[in-house]
Amino acid sequence: MSSIAFNIAKSNFSKRSLYTLAGLTTLAGVISYNNSNTNNKNNNGGPNKFSNSSKVLASAATLNVALNDDKHDLKDYQQVYNDIAQKIREYDEYDEAIGFGPALVRLAWHLSGTFVGPKGCPHFSGGSYGGTIRLPKEAKDPANNALENARWLLDPIKSKYSWISYGDLYTLSGVTAIQELGGPKIKWRPGRKDLGEEYASNSVLPDASRDADYVRGLFVRRMGFTDQETVALIGAHALGSCHIQAPILPGAKESTGPGSGYTGRWTASPNFFTNEFFRLLLEDKWTQKKWSGPVQYQNSDDSLMMLPADLALVEDPAFKKFVQEYAKDQDKYFKDFAAAFQKLLELGIDFKGKREFEFKTLDEQDI
Numbered sequence: 001m002s003s004i005a006f007n008i009a010k011s012n013f014s015k016r017s018l019y020t021l022a023g024l025t026t027l028a029g030v031i032s033y034n035n036s037n038t039n040n041k042n043n044n045g046g047p048n049k050f051s052n053s054s055k056v057l058a059s060a061a062t063l064n065v066a067l068n069d070d071k072h073d074l075k076d077y078q079q080v081y082n083d084i085a086q087k088i089r090e091y092d093e094y095d096e097a098i099g100f101g102p103a104l105v106r107l108a109w110h111l112s113g114t115f116v117g118p119k120g121c122p123h124f125s126g127g128s129y130g131g132t133i134r135l136p137k138e139a140k141d142p143a144n145n146a147l148e149n150a151r152w153l154l155d156p157i158k159s160k161y162s163w164i165s166y167g168d169l170y171t172l173s174g175v176t177a178i179q180e181l182g183g184p185k186i187k188w189r190p191g192r193k194d195l196g197e198e199y200a201s202n203s204v205l206p207d208a209s210r211d212a213d214y215v216r217g218l219f220v221r222r223m224g225f226t227d228q229e230t231v232a233l234i235g236a237h238a239l240g241s242c243h244i245q246a247p248i249l250p251g252a253k254e255s256t257g258p259g260s261g262y263t264g265r266w267t268a269s270p271n272f273f274t275n276e277f278f279r280l281l282l283e284d285k286w287t288q289k290k291w292s293g294p295v296q297y298q299n300s301d302d303s304l305m306m307l308p309a310d311l312a313l314v315e316d317p318a319f320k321k322f323v324q325e326y327a328k329d330q331d332k333y334f335k336d337f338a339a340a341f342q343k344l345l346e347l348g349i350d351f352k353g354k355r356e357f358e359f360k361t362l363d364e365q366d367i
């Protein structure tokens, strides 16, 4: 798949929508310029709507402009960070003692990775702005199986800090998890605004059974990352595991539902953020697992796993170059991951001129 958006464009563009698009493109420059220069208390730049069904690319062609929130500062967001971090600590036995950290990283990524906005096309959909992964249309996307558990952890925090939007809370939870699990500091900006179901996405998240061309189509052509950023981001698979069934929530008796159908961990330390994923990709021997489930790969002693889309990173020479670099140099990996993860969380949002926060870990605060 080269790009979902391009496919839609090919099949659904009537001449009229093309002309409308041309008009909006011109208008877009003006609107986005104006939005980024106003104190946008009551505007959000008109969230972009990308309707698959109506075959119309609707609304103005601008980025969603981050809102100003003069009432809350670093101290308030650090408090939210701390509460999320405490929850990760409290439930450290969850999911065979991996804890909730990896699930929160996946939640932030699946909220943001719905972005569809090929280079040069002013129209886009998805991204983290509207916090739409909480809504049935997006929550029920099979790619989001098991993420109800991550949202379960965050619900009480949303009730306590009702002023924070879901998009801000979910992206902040990804940042919190990366930092608390020993990863790099990630700069984060608030200003997302809850949007309704008409802005929710479905069926745009990656299919793990695919190859390097597909991965590049999705990350580079559709979301606008470089090869290097793509490799850095997928290195987050150092964390967590694959699930046939969603892990059982604390206090519950049964799983909340199906997982991805894959099974196993990528690394032996799934609750520490490291460059292990890259080292293992290069140094272990990966063979196809013999089982009745989907095609996946196992290492020499069958203790760890890789998805076909993970192995694509060493099958493709341009991707492999970065795998080799990151396997050798964890500092470089951390630096590149931090930048790419911030970019992921901000896809489709205009944060121009907005405050940028960096949080202390609980350890740094002696909590």
Ligand code: HEM
Residues within 6 Å of the ligand: 102, 103, 105, 106, 109, 145, 146, 206, 207, 208, 209, 215, 233, 234, 236, 237, 239, 240, 241, 242, 243, 244, 259, 260, 261, 262, 307, 309
């Ligand atoms: C080609 C791209 C990708 C594919 C095909 C993919 C696929 C998957 C699959 C199938 C799972 C298992 C889900 C489950 O069974 O619970 C998973 C888990 C995970 N993914 Fe990805 N992923 C991709 C990219 C990313 C990126 C860019 C990030 C973060 C920046 C990420 C972070 C994670 C994490 C942390 C988990 C573990 C979740 C847990 O343990 O609950 N993935 N991914």
